[in-house]
Amino acid sequence: MVFKILIFVIILALVYFIFFKKPKAIEDKNKKNNEIADTLIECSKCGTYITKDESILSNGKHFCSQECLNK
Ligand SMILES: [Zn+2]
Structure with a gap:
């Protein structure tokens, strides 16, 4: 058993x-x-970490959204 x-x-x-x-x-x-x-990069405005694909590149800086880009 x-x-x-x-x-x-x-x-x-x-x-x-x-x-x-x-x-x-x-x-x-x-x-x-x-x-x-998904390389993470920091948003130049608010410091949020976003993937490179999601980021918006403007004047050599990365932004998480249009909102941060326009501020
Ligand atoms: Zn941001």
């Missing part, structure tokens, strides 16, 4: 590693890729 419980625990551990460990590793990899793609 103890042996059966041991096998059951091993199967549970394997299932845990397959379903919980692997997706996390993939998630971390995606996170790292996103960090490289």
